[in-house]
Amino acid sequence: MAATEEHIIDLKHVSKRFGDKVVLDDISLYIRKGEFVTLLGPSGCGKTTTLRLISGFLAPDEGEILLDGQDISGIPPYKRPFNTVFQRYALFPHLDVYENIAFGLKLQKVPEDEIEKRVKRVLKLVSMSDYEDRDVESLSGGQQQRVAIARALVNQPKILLLDEPLAALDLKMRKDMQIELKEMHKKLGITFIYVTHDQEEALTLSDTIVVMNEGKIQQIGTPIDIYNEPVNCFVADFIGESNILKGRMMHDRRVAFIKHEFDCVDEGFGEDVPVDVVVRPEDIYFTTDPARCQFKATVNSCIFKGVHYEMWVDTDTGYELMIQDYDPYPVGSEVMLYIDPDDIQVMHKERTRNVFEGEMVDETHVEMLGGVFECLPQEGIAAGDKVRVETKFEHVDLLDHQEDGVIAGEVHFLLYKGDHYHLTILTDDGDHIWVDTNDIWDKGDLVGINFAPKDLKISKRDEA
């Protein structure tokens, strides 16, 4: 059964906090009846929390969750017509396979012969017939997972919730199970809500993908939409490989990046506007025809990856790009390259500079981000004034030792943008600082943070 237009689940402005940590920040989303929806994101993005809100193990702090248009906030998990496949199976070790699967039916007081029929049917569905009497702990991981799926499906839920069900399996088994899950979904026609951090799994299985990060929905779309038209750098980087580059929209259908101009298909950004550009590595083509060549580059490295070769090239303008192609080009060779207008994805820049809110301590010191920073003498701004402080991405000093900085933080996320790194720093106080740097940092590095006084642009903030 194909997905219909009828909504089965609606999340409306749902927020959830654990202590003072916001785990979900105003999430709204609907799920259509019969759809295979995947919540995708890195760990801690709120995807599992969303699933647990739907299953009823958690209650939202704000917002509502509707099932077929009815609010289900007050309904406990054991009365919701959903069943869950848990990450670590959560089979009952004191019961055998048959009793595990029959557990839900027995609670509903289904007649014994009916239970037997239904258990046999689901066991066949997950290709586990003849395992009825086995002790669940004697089964392999893959077999346990099949029993867990059977145990959920036997109750004929309206929605099957799956919390990273394949995470504990090895690669080969995972691929086989993906195909089986997809077929089960087709055969049964019920709605699947699937949580994973594996982007490939999401692309393979889903009708719709919901990409999440830091408690917010980044993008909702079909796998093809999400892959080809990511809305921001996070999505572009998280899904598949990509070259993410700083660019400038010259005018409609014309964009400049890596110091060259290209035709593209995007419109409506305005003229001469800074943007981010995404080009997938398989979308940069080699050519021998000088008329088609848009820019030249030198091959820097070439690695065989099975189906294709992965090459890093240095462009004639000093940028590094990743290219995937079926044919290898020798390291050191000069190549001619072009990109189809269709394959250039232009994205609005989420921000162009750091903006902090602070308060003047005295003429040459401003307090912000949980520290006191030196700044140039400010005219017309007195101690105690509320101020807005702006600084460019490249004007943040990152120091190797946390104690050398005025404040400390951690490298939270990093993007390579062809000729520099764009880092997101999470400070100890929980603020974000974005940094452009040529130095190489790793995710999780602890850094000290400082600013040169001349780089802080301070203006008075109106008390609203």
Added chain:
Amino acid sequence: MKKFFAQAYIWFLLALLYAPLILIAIFSFTESRVLGSWTGFSTQLYANLFSGEMQESGSLLAAVENTLLIAFVSATVSMILGTIAAVGIHNLQGRKKQAVSFLNNIPMINPDVITGVSLFLLFVFLHFSQGYLTVILAHISFGTPYVVLSVMPKLRQMNPNVYEAALDLGATPAQALWKVLVPQLRPGMVSGFILAFTMSLDDFAVTFFTRGTIGLETLSTYIYADARKGGLTPELRALMTLIFLIILILLVIINVRQAKMQKANE
């Protein structure tokens, strides 16, 4: 040579530990009134014990009965309370969990005399008339921490999603507890019960302070009183030997069970 000394040391220690028990056991097979003089092998003391042909055998049997009844009731209640408490502690987070676990350990370390006297004061303060009920309450209070301690590891071993899986499949919280949690915690609960039971059998100080003045005797208070009256009744030697044997068998059972469970987990 080194091995010899290591072995000798162990045997010396064991001998030191078990000498008194062995002595009682040996002298339970002779009829002498005074402990320490051997008047020839005899099983008369055991015969007297079971036929009731000894002085005040009625009150001794009553004391044994009281002891077992108090141990059984208090260990059963401790098992239920302790299991529920362990589930609660397990679901606490971070510092709270540490604090409550710590509070749970204190009664086990606290000297019995202090527990006894403070419970005595509490019951007086609350105008509780002391007797069976107060002794049982007191035994529950020191037995429960042992149950908590033996159920906690079972909870830690358990897949955290199992309880939720039961709810997910339509079980009410009570059904999930009964059909999923309890079967998995049962080994810990049984160990806890046995521990609480033996602690209760063993107790003197707390019982002494909380039994009141209605003449309630358990085995330990009976023996204490008997010894003060002018020498231990000889039949008690036979009784102690039997109790020691029973405890030994219980301990062996617990250990074998644990070994089996560990094997099953591997």
